[in-house]
Amino acid sequence: MADKIDAKTIRSKVEQINTLPTVPGTLKRISRTLEKPRISLDELGKIISNDPALTTKILKMVNSASYGFPGRISSVSHATMLLGLNVIKGLLLGVSVFELMEKTMTGLWEHSMACAMASRIIAQKKGLKEPEEVSVCGLLHDIGKTILMLQYSEIFQKAMQEAENNGITIYESESRHFSATHAEAGQWLLQKWHFPPTLVDTIQYHHQPTLSKNSPMETAIVHVADVLVRAKGLGFAGDHVVPELNSAAWDMVSLSEDDIMEILSDLEDGAQAAREET
Amino acid sequence: MPKISVSDLKPGMVLAKPLARGNMVILGEGTVLNEAWISRLDDMNVEHVYIDGPSEQPVSKEQALRDLEARFRNVIDMPHMRALNNLVKNHIESLYGR
Numbered sequence: 390m391a392d393k394i395d396a397k398t399i400r401s402k403v404e405q406i407n408t409l410p411t412v413p414g415t416l417k418r419i420s421r422t423l424e425k426p427r428i429s430l431d432e433l434g435k436i437i438s439n440d441p442a443l444t445t446k447i448l449k450m451v452n453s454a455s456y457g458f459p460g461r462i463s464s465v466s467h468a469t470m471l472l473g474l475n476v477i478k479g480l481l482l483g484v485s486v487f488e489l490m491e492k493t494m495t496g497l498w499e500h501s502m503a504c505a506m507a508s509r510i511i512a513q514k515k516g517l518k519e520p521e522e523v524s525v526c527g528l529l530h531d532i533g534k535t536i537l538m539l540q541y542s543e544i545f546q547k548a549m550q551e552a553e554n555n556g557i558t559i560y561e562s563e564s565r566h567f568s569a570t571h572a573e574a575g576q577w578l579l580q581k582w583h584f585p586p587t588l589v590d591t592i593q594y595h596h597q598p599t600l601s602k603n604s605p606m607e608t609a610i611v612h613v614a615d616v617l618v619r620a621k622g623l624g625f626a627g628d629h630v631v632p633e634l635n636s637a638a639w640d641m642v643s644l645s646e647d648d649i650m651e652i653l654s655d656l657e658d659g660a661q662a663a664r665e666e667t
Numbered sequence: 668m669p670k671i672s673v674s675d676l677k678p679g680m681v682l683a684k685p686l687a688r689g690n691m692v693i694l695g696e697g698t699v700l701n702e703a704w705i706s707r708l709d710d711m712n713v714e715h716v717y718i719d720g721p722s723e724q725p726v727s728k729e730q731a732l733r734d735l736e737a738r739f740r741n742v743i744d745m746p747h748m749r750a751l752n753n754l755v756k757n758h759i760e761s762l763y764g765r
Contacts, residue, residue: 557741620739622738630738631741639747650754657722664725
């Protein structure tokens with residue numbers, strides 16, 4: 390096997406993502422905005438409101454089954470009020486990466502939306518204060534895959550093929566080619582865009598939830614949501630096998646059988662609604 | 668819960684979601700549709716409603732269960748994963764009615 394690509398190179402490639410010609414203009418614009426260390430909710434709201442396509446996408450997302458307000462949010466200012474800076478920032482990133490996700494890996498968006506929904510439901514069941522923030526973490530947890538696929542298309546394709554041939558997860562096969570995985574790639578991107586450490590942790594550690602210091606519960610939730618969505622077989626995240634649930638995270642989240650059945654059935658309704666829309 | 672075109676509705680079908688125009692709910696969740704309701708929905712130019720019952724699935728039940736076993740093949744020996752596998756199996760079976 391060829392030499393593994395070292396982490397430092399990957400990091401710089403991740404951070405230069407907006408220089409890529411294949412990255413859509415909206416994402417470049419948004420990324421320039423998010424790179425500013427301080428941005429107010431008001432500013433962010435204005436950027437969205439001034440862009441009709443973005444407004445439509447954001448409103449569609451917040452009114453979808455993944456978030457808790459079906460059909461009730463009719464304006465960007467209402468959305469920003471209800472959801473707050475981190476969620477709006479995350480959604481903005483989510484909807485602008487959507488196109489890339491579908492182009493680079495068909496099914497990744499469906500997987501991500503389902504994870505967003507499962508994360509929110511679990512966060513609500515656990516009584517967390519900001520279930521929508523956890524939902525955004527679920528939405529963005531695999532954003533690193535999109536970036537690796539863009540910057541290292543050939544190698545990532547090969548890693549996916551190996552995952553398929555050997556019946557292993559993409560996370561395992563990634564680490565044979567890269568010194569950093571999609572989890573770290575996502576971490577670097579979110580750090581560059583000034584997401585708070587509590588959100589960054591969930592992305593960075595969604596495969597090793599016990600390592601999270603800033604948000605162990607939220608990270609455990611995203612980990613569990615990811616495995617539940619794979620168990621149900623919704624969308625495609627780069628492989629065809631369910632990874633093992635981390636037992637410490639599983640115990641921490643401690644869902645009853647009824648909880649799990651309810652989540653699976655909500656995921657089904659969400660997937661059904663998405664299918665009927667297209 | 669399948670979404671059904673109004674022209675395909677039959678008396679006796681049950682609404683799975685309330686039907687609303689703007690902010691006003693016209694028919695509540697659980698309404699049993701009769702001939703009169705159905706023709707009125709048609710008159711109001713409603714196109715689709717959500718009906719109780721299993722939705723159409725993209726693959727057959729047998730296929731869905733085979734895919735499930737294949738997905739879990741690496742982890743099925745672990746007790747907590749086997750338990751999850753069983754729950755998902757029950758869930759899949761429930762999607763196909765009976």
